Every structure is written in structure tokens, then in C-alpha cells.
Amino acid sequence: MRAMVLRQPGRPLELEQRADPEPGAGQVLLRVRACAVCRTDLHLVDGELPDIPLPIIPGHEIVGEVLRAGPDVKWRPGQRLGVPWLGYACGHCGFCEDARENLCDEARFTGYQLDGGFADRVLADQRFCFPIDAAYSDVAAAPLLCAGLIGYRSLVMAGDARELGIYGFGAAAHIVAQVALWQQRRVYAFTRPGDAAAQAFARELGVTWVGDSDATPPQLLDATIIFAPVGALVPRALAAVRKGGVVVCGGIHMSDIPSFPYSLLWGERVLRSVANLTRQDALEFLELAPRVPVRTHTVSYPLEQANQALADLREGRLSGAAVLTMDQA
Numbered sequence: 001m002r003a004m005v006l007r008q009p010g011r012p013l014e015l016e017q018r019a020d021p022e023p024g025a026g027q028v029l030l031r032v033r034a035c036a037v038c039r040t041d042l043h044l045v046d047g048e049l050p051d052i053p054l055p056i057i058p059g060h061e062i063v064g065e066v067l068r069a070g071p072d073v074k075w076r077p078g079q080r081l082g083v084p085w086l087g088y089a090c091g092h093c094g095f096c097e098d099a100r101e102n103l104c105d106e107a108r109f110t111g112y113q114l115d116g117g118f119a120d121r122v123l124a125d126q127r128f129c130f131p132i133d134a135a136y137s138d139v140a141a142a143p144l145l146c147a148g149l150i151g152y153r154s155l156v157m158a159g160d161a162r163e164l165g166i167y168g169f170g171a172a173a174h175i176v177a178q179v180a181l182w183q184q185r186r187v188y189a190f191t192r193p194g195d196a197a198a199q200a201f202a203r204e205l206g207v208t209w210v211g212d213s214d215a216t217p218p219q220l221l222d223a224t225i226i227f228a229p230v231g232a233l234v235p236r237a238l239a240a241v242r243k244g245g246v247v248v249c250g251g252i253h254m255s256d257i258p259s260f261p262y263s264l265l266w267g268e269r270v271l272r273s274v275a276n277l278t279r280q281d282a283l284e285f286l287e288l289a290p291r292v293p294v295r296t297h298t299v300s301y302p303l304e305q306a307n308q309a310l311a312d313l314r315e316g317r318l319s320g321a322a323v324l325t326m327d328q329a
């Protein structure tokens, strides 16, 4: 197999040839067809996540085809499956029994603690694999697996908000906005000040209002979701929601949140994070996406150009999602 490997945070990924791994009990070996690039991959390669086991293969928005299945596996060779960020949970702790395996203390994450999809082969736990609707190509489906899933969980946590703000208009936002508009919500897109490309992209999707992240929306919002990893947005988002409104932080990493007056939280405003995803989120969202239908905007790169894809994401040169593609071998 070929893989782009992180040996040291802060260093480029390195192309490596390895023997294909053998699937154990409950595991499948997938031939990876596409893997989207997520902001979390940037946090990983930049060393902003704790306790990274090195070397590691990043990538957790994987679309692949079953090559071989270990014992006790329900999937069959040739089936197309998606593999998301949550790659393992213990199955028996209080969180797991509560269907909140996203919070399991023993959870393991694809492309962080488990080798991921920046490779042409990947091992996956069969419990955390999901069939992909035939309406989607491999490349189009890949961003659904994280930007879509965690975006969807963030949207659910925003409640029944009719006036919905979104800070940071990248891969997750472009999917969430489509679902929210389909659900008859009004969407207010906040981008980096002066980011004309992101603002044009949001307008193309038909959002209600577009502005800079330091702008005041034309009316108070019922909820906002923050996808940008910028803690300074938290007080701004709180100031933009009405009493009883909700601010959801959808990213795994955020810069420090500056102190702010209690009056911004007062009035039963709620500030919360969203961590990872559950299997129920995956089932619900992957069933919903083709009905909307969610259309993903993607920019493809060959696997070997993973470093270029990461650089383009870091510099904000992308509208939508970067997706790595693998030669079929």
C-alpha cells in the first residue's frame, strides 16, 4: 500500500510504501477511493492535538471498497463504505450504553489514533463503517463523512432555530447551509473579514445574509454555529443571538476564548461544544443527504499531493472541500 505519513508534527507528510495490513476479527480492509481533507488534519499535522502516536496516517473522511473482511464481519468484498472520524468505541461504558459513544473515554479516532485514509488501503472497525448512497461519486461523498456528519450534529444541537448563523464558511458550513435552507431555516453566513471568495460561495448557495465575522447581523439570531477555530468569535456569536439562543462550537480545536461580560451569556443563552459524532448521526445524515440533495463542492488532488491540499486549506485558498484521490491498484 501507499500512504502519506506524518512522522513529526510541523513537517510535511512523507510518501511511504508498506505491506497491506490484514483485517482482524470485526475489521475490514478497504481499498481507499477518496479521502477528504479536514481542518482537523491540519490541527494534527501542526501538532495542535495532544498525544499523537507517531508515525500516523491522517485522513478521516474515507470512501472505499471492501477488499477483504476479517472474521465476524457483516460487510462483503466489493461493498462501498464510508469511514468517519470516530473509528472505535468500547461498547460497554455508560456513554456507549447511552448511545453517546462520541464521548467514550476509550474512543479512538481515524487518522489520529488509528491509521487513516491518506493511503490507498485502510483498516476499519466494521461497526464504524457506513454504506454510501449510489447517487454520490467517491469524491463527492468523501466530505459527507466529517464536514457533513459533524456539521449535521452541530445543526441538531442548534435546535429548531429558524434564524441560524454560521461562522466560518468552509467545508462543514457549505453542507450545513444546504440542509438548513432545505429545512426552511434562514441562514446568516459570517466569513473572515473581506474574504470575498467565501462570501460569494455562500451567496451562490442561497443563504439569507452574508457578512464579515465582526459584522452585526440585521436581526438577532436563534442560534449560531462556529466552525472557524477562533475563540474570539464566541463572544461575538453570543452577542448575535437572542435570549435563550444557542451558540454551538463545532470544531475540535479553538484558540483561547477571551473573557467577556456575563451579560452576553445572561438571558439563558447556551454555549456548548460538539464532540465527534455518533453512529446514529451517521445513519441519519447519510440517509438525509441524498434527499436534500446535498451537493458537495470539491477540489481533487492526487494522494501524493496531500501536502499541497493541506497548504491550500491552511491558506484559505479553497471553496468547499479538498479531496485526495487514489490510483486504483
Ligand SMILES: [Zn+2]
Pocket (backbone or CB within 6 Å): 038, 039, 040, 041, 060, 085, 146, 147
Ligand atoms: Zn474532520
Ligand SMILES: [Zn+2]
Pocket (backbone or CB within 6 Å): 089, 090, 091, 092, 093, 094, 095, 096, 101, 104, 105, 106, 107
Ligand atoms: Zn465506551
